[in-house]
Amino acid sequence: MTLKTAKKVLVSAALGVAAVGLMAGSAAAEWKPKGPISLMIGFAAGGGTDTQARLIASELQKRKGWKVIPSNVAGRGGALMARKLKSLPNDGTAIGMAVTESFGYNMLASKNPGYTADDFTYITTTTGSQMGLVVKASKGWKTWDDFLKAARAGTVKFGGMSQKHADVNYLLEQKYGVKFNTVILRGGRAVMNALNAGDIDIGYGAGIQAKAVKSGDMINLVSGVGKRIPYSPNAPTLIELGIPYDIGAKFIVVGPKGMSADARNTLAAAFAEVISDKNSEVNKFVTARYTGPDLISGKALDDFIKNGLKESKTLMSVTN
Amino acid sequence: MGVLDHVWLGVLAVFTAEPAFSIFGLPISITLVMVFSGFVGGIVVGATPGLGGPFAMAVSLPILISVFGFTPDALLPVLGFLVGIMKGSTIGGAVPAILFNTPGTPDSVLTTFDGYPMTRNGQSGKALRVAHFSSVTGDTFSDIVLITSAPFLAIMVERFLDFPEKAALIILSLAFISAVVGRSVWKGILGALLGLFFAYIGTGEDGYPRLSMGSEELGNGFPLVSAVVGVLILGEVFKSMEDMWREMRERSEITMIEEKGDNKLRLADIRRILPFVGLSAVIGTAIGALPGIGSVLAATLGYASGKKMYKGDKSFGEGVPEGVAATEAANSSVAGANLIPVLSLGIPGNVSAVFIILAAESIGGFNPGPTVFRVIPDQINPEMVIVFGLFTTMICANILNWTLGGIFMRATGVMVKVPKQRLLAVVLLLTPTAIYVQNTDMFAIYFTLFFGFIGYLMRKLDISVLPFVIAFILANRLEEAMRQAFSATGGNPWFLFDSPISIAFIAIAVIVVVFFARNKKALG
Amino acid sequence: MQQDRWTLALAALFVLAAVLTLAVWIPNDIETGLIERFRREVMIGDALAPTGAAVGVLIAALALGATSWFRPDPFDDTPDRQSIAFLLRMAVVLVLGLVLMVFTGPVVVESINGLGGEIGTYRQLRDTVPYKYLGFAAGGFVLVFGAIRVVENRFSMAAAGVAIGAVVVLGFIYDVPFDNLLLPPNGDQ
Structure with a gap:
């Protein structure tokens, strides 16, 4: 045995011991919920958040033996759920699922949301949206420039899902010297319906358009997230177009503020385990419909929320 | 590959894929098993007041997806189950409507108008048979229309309706209902406007829920189910209980309703109701093909037209089989036609259709829309195979409906032996419980009782509850269509009068109101 | 004629309720107006729909009162x-x-x-x-x-x-x- 190999063995043995120690330590301190966990879903039954939450709940029940009871507290883009959640016990038996916007732009844009970003413990994100500006292929617009030409020639009806999209549209109008008739619709499905029916010419899609784009029925002209969308590589991002915002939302799990680190970490780890397991139904769901597992937790998540708030404030101030 | 090849592949996909078990050496596919279980479950849920097909679909969809996974193979079993629920709950809804004056589903409200008086006349067995026959006939007719004309019809209808026209169409529907239902046009309109107003409490676009007086519980408005079930069911329960209480004080005895006389459905009966079934099936199918207008309006129009057409000694509302037939054929024939806009445009016409779309979306491999019916040369279009598979499951469900549906309804005729005041007392617990398990909030129960009180008052003051309830259901869709029309026309305040179609809709609405206000008493 | 007092009372009640709603409730309990100018966009505000419904109630109640005054149509089974x-x-x-x-x-x-x-x-x-x-x-x-x-x-x-x-x-x-x-x-x- 050379000195080098001996050193390797020693190091790995030490690592092994440390690892076993850590595992034992974590096993001893393993947090367990006192009683059933209420999982409040900030959106209506059948939507993307609802499907994820219910799949996760049944999987957690199977794997962890926890009783997880999902219920829909839908309304005002997750705000109603947030208001209800903030005053519930912070022992990990009351958690909620909504989107990052519920604790960012939408909260700030509301005159009286009834909660602040500090009222919550942020547990983990689950997956993200592939936000795109999408049109029907039959319109004949292949690129953003084609669309701009049409927009300059006459008015176009532009469907968004929140005031944030109206703000981004305003920036686009300023930048390109055009005018849109912006229509706010309730949710991605409504946008898809309006596009299909010809009620609007272009709309924001948060991933719901993926299948239609892949089949050639619709085209993503622009990517709303920081990166280009993998299946629409020719669509520039908003940032490339000179609108410096990433408007992709993520799904997020939160609890009332002041949750113990134990509870927070155990819950985050449990969610992560279920979502990243390739065989789980929820993994298949978020992969088919969204960007696949996108798990941010702990300090990174706190920073993500803070940054989102800052960006939203900037966006609101420049469009005012 | 032509269309006929796809039809054949669709049929094969339903009957041969994945046999669950065999009967006499004949393999029964998992899809058929799912259609059957959905159908039976649908009848039970539909017959349970406070529950309905959409609720059963919402609860079962996540479970079904967990069981079958996200492969295209899962599509037909899951869709088959949903189709089963849809069909089962439609006929199930008529059972409590006829027997207990308690609509099992919102679209069977009008079934109570003649179905319940028939029960009171000892004709519950006949009423159930009439309901079943009309329902299945309407449903089958609707499916045939769907299957033969799916792509063309909806494209035509949808092409002409933009946001302003949609708003105008809702206004027309409300005006029509208010004017037609009830004795006084102005009371009907008052009821509809109150329904709109209640729906606007606690809703709106701003972060502060308007008119909520700062209360958190109204943060998302009154739950739809509280308003509908409270006014329609609890209001009626309170009113009936008061009537029975008064009778008790006078006679201290309660009238039991038993079947008497001939309760069979004779050929003569069928001949009598067939014109009503036919007219209502056409109305229901036409309404169903219009996106966003549901079976409630179809039932209303079917009933109203039947009332117009009817010539007999007893009038509608006094327990005539034609009334039951007109309503049930109309509300059942919506179901199939509702899938026309879903399958050809991806736009659901009602809640059940929404769940079909959701199932397709969640599982993948099937993207309802114009591409579904596209013929690709020398290739199989897998989506077209699924569509024809779906049609096949609908036909299977219809066959089940013709055979087993009637047996079930006749079997539940036993329940009429329960004394009404005791049954109503059970409904008083069942309704809040059913609402609670959907909303998990005690305030949903309190609101339901509040609307029950409103429903009671409306009945005491001779104001029809139907315009109130329908206006409540359509209120937010109307406001949304108005907002969108306003934005889409770049802030044109006259958007309702911008296109010939919406001008026509509004003009007809005004004409209908004026006509009935002037002529109602003369019409009797 | 006895029962038609109920219709007149009902109409009067709704006229009063509609006036109060329009004059007091709506102005004080809704954040946005009839038409909102929110960051350059002109859009329909939260007050428009309830105002429309309340104005409608006012008109329908007046019409109901007028018709029952001139053409009484009593109904049975009133509250007692x-x-x-x-x-x-x-x-x-x-x-x-x-x-x-x-x-x-x-x-x-x-x-x-x-x-x-x-x-x-x-x-x-x-x-x-x-x-x-x-x-x-x-x-x-x-x-x-x-x-x-x-x-x-x-x-x-x-x-x-x-x-x-x-x-x-x-x-x-x-x-x-x-x-x-x-x-x-x-x-x-």
Whole structure:
């Protein structure tokens, strides 16, 4: 045995011991919920958040033996759920699922949301949206420039899902010297319906358009997230177009503020385990419909929320 | 590959894929098993007041997806189950409507108008048979229309309706209902406007829920189910209980309703109701093909037209089989036609259709829309195979409906032996419980009782509850269509009068109101 | 003519309610106006729809009053003193039933804890037999039994049997097959 190999063995043995120690330590301190966990879903039954939450709940029940009871507290883009959640016990038996916007732009844009970003413990994100500006292929617009030409020639009806999209549209109008008739619709499905029916010419899609784009029925002209969308590589991002915002939302799990680190970490780890397991139904769901597992937790998540708030404030101030 | 090849592949996909078990050496596919279980479950849920097909679909969809996974193979079993629920709950809804004056589903409200008086006349067995026959006939007719004309019809209808026209169409529907239902046009309109107003409490676009007086519980408005079930069911329960209480004080005895006389459905009966079934099936199918207008309006129009057409000694509302037939054929024939806009445009016409779309979306491999019916040369279009598979499951469900549906309804005729005041007392617990398990909030129960009180008052003051309830259901869709029309026309305040179609809709609405206000008493 | 007073009173009531709503409630309890100019976009505000409905109520109520004044059309079965007596009786049953439904479970659990039982809070036990059934059973029994009592105007064992049966069957339908459904009041905890 050379000195080098001996050193390797020693190091790995030490690592092994440390690892076993850590595992034992974590096993001893393993947090367990006192009683059933209420999982409040900030959106209506059948939507993307609802499907994820219910799949996760049944999987957690199977794997962890926890009783997880999902219920829909839908309304005002997750705000109603947030208001209800903030005053519930912070022992990990009351958690909620909504989107990052519920604790960012939408909260700030509301005159009286009834909660602040500090009222919550942020547990983990689950997956993200592939936000795109999408049109029907039959319109004949292949690129953003084609669309701009049409927009300059006459008015176009532009469907968004929140005031944030109206703000981004305003920036686009300023930048390109055009005018849109912006229509706010309730949710991605409504946008898809309006596009299909010809009620609007272009709309924001948060991933719901993926299948239609892949089949050639619709085209993503622009990517709303920081990166280009993998299946629409020719669509520039908003940032490339000179609108410096990433408007992709993520799904997020939160609890009332002041949750113990134990509870927070155990819950985050449990969610992560279920979502990243390739065989789980929820993994298949978020992969088919969204960007696949996108798990941010702990300090990174706190920073993500803070940054989102800052960006939203900037966006609101420049469009005012 | 032509269309006929796809039809054949669709049929094969339903009957041969994945046999669950065999009967006499004949393999029964998992899809058929799912259609059957959905159908039976649908009848039970539909017959349970406070529950309905959409609720059963919402609860079962996540479970079904967990069981079958996200492969295209899962599509037909899951869709088959949903189709089963849809069909089962439609006929199930008529059972409590006829027997207990308690609509099992919102679209069977009008079934109570003649179905319940028939029960009171000892004709519950006949009423159930009439309901079943009309329902299945309407449903089958609707499916045939769907299957033969799916792509063309909806494209035509949808092409002409933009946001302003949609708003105008809702206004027309409300005006029509208010004017037609009830004795006084102005009371009907008052009821509809109150329904709109209640729906606007606690809703709106701003972060502060308007008119909520700062209360958190109204943060998302009154739950739809509280308003509908409270006014329609609890209001009626309170009113009936008061009537029975008064009778008790006078006679201290309660009238039991038993079947008497001939309760069979004779050929003569069928001949009598067939014109009503036919007219209502056409109305229901036409309404169903219009996106966003549901079976409630179809039932209303079917009933109203039947009332117009009817010539007999007893009038509608006094327990005539034609009334039951007109309503049930109309509300059942919506179901199939509702899938026309879903399958050809991806736009659901009602809640059940929404769940079909959701199932397709969640599982993948099937993207309802114009591409579904596209013929690709020398290739199989897998989506077209699924569509024809779906049609096949609908036909299977219809066959089940013709055979087993009637047996079930006749079997539940036993329940009429329960004394009404005791049954109503059970409904008083069942309704809040059913609402609670959907909303998990005690305030949903309190609101339901509040609307029950409103429903009671409306009945005491001779104001029809139907315009109130329908206006409540359509209120937010109307406001949304108005907002969108306003934005889409770049802030044109006259958007309702911008296109010939919406001008026509509004003009007809005004004409209908004026006509009935002037002529109602003369019409009797 | 006696009964048509009800129609006139009804019309007057709604005229008054609509005027108050338009003059006081809507201006003070809605954040945005009829038409909103929110960051350059002109859009319909939250006040427009309720204002439209209230104006409509005003017009319909005036029309109703006018027609019933000039063309009376009395209807039977108007509310009377007996209706109030019935409503009061029902109110007692409903309030008592709901109070029992909401508070029985927590009170029992707190009492056991008070006697040194240490079984945890009701919230933690909201999905544990037998505690999860206490409120539903007590409140449900009172609702069904009480309502039958009001109508039949006497106590009967059969009514108690119906009430117990209803509670058991409903509990079985909603609680046993569906793992994720909670009986009242357990979802509020």
